[in-house]
Amino acid sequence: MAADLWSYVSHGSGDESTQANNVAAFQRIGVLPRMLRASEHRELSVELCGMSLPTPLFLAPVGVIGLCDPQGHGEVATAQAAARTGVPMMASTMAVDPLETVASHFGDTPGIFQLYTPTDRDLAQSLVHRAENAGFRALVVTLDCWHTGWRPRDPLLTDSPRLRSDCLANYLTDPVFQRLLPTAPDDNPSVALDTWNTIFGNRLTWDDLPWLRSLTELPLILKGIGHPEDVRRAKDGGADAIYCSNHGGRQANGGLAAIDLLPSVVAAADGLPVLFDSGIRSGADIVKALALGATAVGIGHPYIYGLACGGTDGIVNVLNALLQETDLLMGLDGYPTIADLTPEVILPTGR
Numbered sequence: 001m002a003a004d005l006w007s008y009v010s011h012g013s014g015d016e017s018t019q020a021n022n023v024a025a026f027q028r029i030g031v032l033p034r035m036l037r038a039s040e041h042r043e044l045s046v047e048l049c050g051m052s053l054p055t056p057l058f059l060a061p062v063g064v065i066g067l068c069d070p071q072g073h074g075e076v077a078t079a080q081a082a083a084r085t086g087v088p089m090m091a092s093t094m095a096v097d098p099l100e101t102v103a104s105h106f107g108d109t110p111g112i113f114q115l116y117t118p119t120d121r122d123l124a125q126s127l128v129h130r131a132e133n134a135g136f137r138a139l140v141v142t143l144d145c146w147h148t149g150w151r152p153r154d155p156l157l158t159d160s161p162r163l164r165s166d167c168l169a170n171y172l173t174d175p176v177f178q179r180l181l182p183t184a185p186d187d188n189p190s191v192a193l194d195t196w197n198t199i200f201g202n203r204l205t206w207d208d209l210p211w212l213r214s215l216t217e218l219p220l221i222l223k224g225i226g227h228p229e230d231v232r233r234a235k236d237g238g239a240d241a242i243y244c245s246n247h248g249g250r251q252a253n254g255g256l257a258a259i260d261l262l263p264s265v266v267a268a269a270d271g272l273p274v275l276f277d278s279g280i281r282s283g284a285d286i287v288k289a290l291a292l293g294a295t296a297v298g299i300g301h302p303y304i305y306g307l308a309c310g311g312t313d314g315i316v317n318v319l320n321a322l323l324q325e326t327d328l329l330m331g332l333d334g335y336p337t338i339a340d341l342t343p344e345v346i347l348p349t350g351r
Helices: 003-010 017-027 074-085 099-103 121-134 175-180 190-199 206-214 228-236 258-269 283-291 301-332
Strands: 029-031 046-048 051-053 057-059 089-091 111-115 138-142 220-223 241-244 274-276 296-299 346-348
Touching (some): 057 074, 057 089, 074 099, 099 111, 111 121, 175 190, 228 258, 296 301
Parallel strands (some): 057 296, 089 111
């Protein structure tokens, strides 16, 4: 990747302690092995919001993934990897290619659309309806990034991708956004970015949850939840799944590692599916998250780097490696199915 893009993608907020904690926390817990439970095959399939998935993995939403591809179309490359592996992609609102183009490459693998809720409600409705019409199977609403966190490295970048208009394809192709523009974007290239800056980041509250729920009949997944009471309120408000995440430590710094929040989130969800990301770097991490109750586990940085190195093939290679390690670890430790992975098999390592 170019130096500015690498810096933006790889680093976190503040002193990056939360980002580091997300990864380090997995080293503080280990899987308890059980013997004489060998099985020839492992069962990794899961059911998530009406979707039957061959594995518990998903490709977490990444707002600059389009720029990370050597060919400059990272969303398409990621969608193609999803089609080849059966691992669903969460397509970000921030994209180089429009959501309809991305969805056309999913094949038989379901896609999930991630919404950064704009302040303009008509625009939010339009984006969601486009996702429905394009065939996306669920909607993820990101709650923990209604404005960018304190990122000291970003002001050092001369041309941060978040501050460019390169990832505004979903807005530029939206009829509601087009009506918000004072002039045509071709007449003044900065007009689209200036308009986007005025509408990005709706300061959502619990009072907005009924409206969010009314936007779609697709399963509604709320992303960024880590407190049990928030889980219960989300469930009562009509959420179909909870997404436990701290945005990979890229927004609010000084927080707990996401994996440390997962058990209480799962308990409060009380049967509602729980998605998880933040800090996943290996198949061992995936097994630990599943054992602590995650229904599905999101991959972020690993697949970004696979894309940067090898396009679609690079992502497929990363996913296959993670799945092979997951499968082998479950087999060697005596857990033939995901149902066999329970919180009791996770113990502190003393690190």
